[in-house]
Amino acid sequence: MKKLRLDAIAFILILGGLGLANLLNVNKPTVSVLENRMLKGRPTLTVSSLFSGEYFRDFEDYYSDTFINRDRVVKMCRDIKDSMSLNEPGVTLVVSREQNAPINEKTPDTTPPQENPSTSKPTTTPDTNPGISDEAATSATPDPTPAPPREFGDDETVGYYLIVDGKAVQLFKFNREGMDYYAEVLNKYHDVLGDDVTLYSMIPPTASEFIKLKKYADITDSQNDAMDYLYGRLDPGIVTVNVYDALNQHKDEYIYFKTDHHWTALGAYYGYCAFMEATGREPVPLSHYETVKIEGYLGSSYTKTLNKELEKNPDTIYLYLPFTNHEYIMYNGNSEETAELIDMSYAEGSGDKYLIFMSTGGATWSVIKTDVHNGKKIMVMKDSFGNAWVPFLLPHYEEIYVVDARFYSKYTTGMTIPEFIEEHGIQELVFLFYMEDVNWTKFMNGVESHLN
């Protein structure tokens, strides 16, 4: 032993010590608060998982996910990487990979029968919109062992975030195929539903469209141009809601979160104004609403990038409490429960506070019944951007049906969307997906699958 060099002794002590420390650490964490996701659990050993190699793969993930002091080490690595950057402080381009199974997820029971694996993606939570899908970004030399079949939404997607002046923006890369496909899917809905149901296409852009990028103006493609491209391809019978101009007029206001990819409730309110304008109605002034303020929110862009500038610069959530009497019922699989449209239980702790809106918004489907007895019924097919928007519709409709494109399952309800619309006598259908989802073929795949 005495002749062993210092590094050899350290090598044995460090590796052995870490091994022991992990062995003795019985209270393994199950969630990462820092990254806002479920950590991998200890896999169960079965004959098939053993022989497919799955057990070993899962065990490695479990081991590194629950490694002692992981959160602290993750932050340390971030600091080391940050310190090596020569960019002016506050400017970083972060390439982030999607993680699945974040915390606070209410797992919707939408597992479809095997014959249609692309209907829903139970691994993704309602609050997390996948970033730019970049299928080609996989390694050039894929594993020889074919990966186990992946479910829709399970792909490794890459999102680009630019962090500038303490704000994170998701960078937009125009994808022509994705755009064409969006138009194709909406046109199909229009063909099936005919003129009895009014269709609206409403696409909130992301914050990257409105941030002032003096130096890096070319870094993100124009979403306004993308919208123009798209509207040329939509059936003229589909009403397009000009969210873009509505937001653009207020671009200096707090319409997007700094640490989260969603719009704020204020941004959603301007989106609502645009919708009212498209339908020729007067919006309810914001002053009618009682406001609640929640401070210290670090959202999805932070958990994906763990950027220090964002950490220093948390968001404040402003909530506008509905004044219309209503009942909000969420149907998850075969169970139904009454929920709060503004669910303050998500305001506590360090989890994702955007889930306050519509109490996650993740259900097979849900309905809001109001005491506005005007007989008007609308369906909103949405992604998470819809969660902040739908509550503003309350004064105008008797029944509002809400379907998250990712969680609806015709196998649970026994109805396709057109059948559902007919069954409930719905007169209007709004498609509200934010630009990244519109741009993402796989997301629109899900939307198309609810058609028939």
Place this chain on the structure above:
Amino acid sequence: MVFSSLVFLCIFLPVNLFLYFIIKNRTWRNWLLIISSLFFYAWGEPVWITAMIFSTLFDYFNALMIEKYHGTNKAKAFVALSVIGNLLLLGAFKYSGFFVENINALFGLSLNVPRISLPIGISFYTFQTISYVVDVYRGEVGAQRSFFKLLLFVSLFHQLVAGPIVRYSDIAAEIEHREVTATGFSEGVNRFIIGLGKKVLIANTAGELSLSFLGTDYEKLPVAGAWLGILLYAFQIYFDFSGYSDMAIGLGRMYGFTYKENFNYPYISKSATEFWRRWHISLGSFFRDYLYIPLGGNRRNHARNLFIVWFLTGMWHGASWNFIIWGLYYFVLVFAEKLFLKKLLDRIPAFFSRLYLLLIVLIGWVFFYHIDMGEGLQFLGVMFGRAYAFTNSEVSILFRGNALFLVLAVIASTPLAKRLFEAVKAYFQGNRTRVAFMDRVFKPVINIFILVLSLAFLVGQSYNPFLYFRF
């Protein structure tokens, strides 16, 4: 299992070393290595471990027969049987899909393309057993009488998964008897840590960054982005593979085995010929000793021999045409260098010949990366100006964000740090305390720093692909 996984580093290796060093009996030590190696392999390949054991058994008998019938035609028959058998095994697992696809394309058929998963390390161990059998045939080494000792050679977890291609003759004596000294062990640790750092700190970072450029929409890729992307890929592939070889060599030394060097700063070469003497040395020398020279080397049919060697070298890297093109690309370069280019390269200033080498290597990696040849050509077009812009904000932000990393990777690609260390020691010559300080304090402290940082990054980054699994 791979070396750069926390399960290997914090469970497998400490437990294995502990058991290895409390067991003093030589036979038991070998048994420990066999059992743990099989476990190591089964961790990633629970089913096709059978193929490896079968291959070993097959060549165990072939070698015994060859030795028994030494000098007769029967020996020839057994060596042929062994080589054909090994190549069939490799062919069935690695190339059957590729083969059927090409038959289909050639004859317009639609035969079912078999989708067989490639057992880990098969490209390495089939070559190792071939070299064993041929060496026995040539009388360079005696046949191993014990099946389990041969299995130890084939399955040894140090080099099983990603090489280097260790020849039986190199470690035959060490299988029977080996000694581990404190110095040898320390050197092994030193080497392992350097390899781990190369893999975790440089290769993984470069790989992650390269994703911003490679495999993206090339219509929106500026010229500078293409160069930066392929440069990052060059770093990724070199540090990944050579890091892995370093770890294998280091592990070998910890356990008393000596493996030959596999990389020798390839990116400082001044010609393609030199590059291939410094890159994946165990593969190059395998093809040289067991193919090129038996074919006649440079004595007869030189061009044909070179063509065959480079065709197969390319093909060994993966069952896809782009790898073959990549191999043939080097055939053209090496042959041209043999004819006239080398003389020219020797005469011009070293700066230009190094520049030439870097340029051709980067172009080579474009072929290597792009399975789809069309995309590869498009990427080359972007590199040489057929792009919408020279640079853009994304490239400049990423470049400035990682400029220090790039400098570090460049330095690590050269023997600069090593030479500096030696120079400082030479400067201290005569002062034994100072030299001892450099060797016994300074270097170990640097190593500990690299180790801790690598472990932190392994915990910190879930992203840890293993590039050479393809082979």
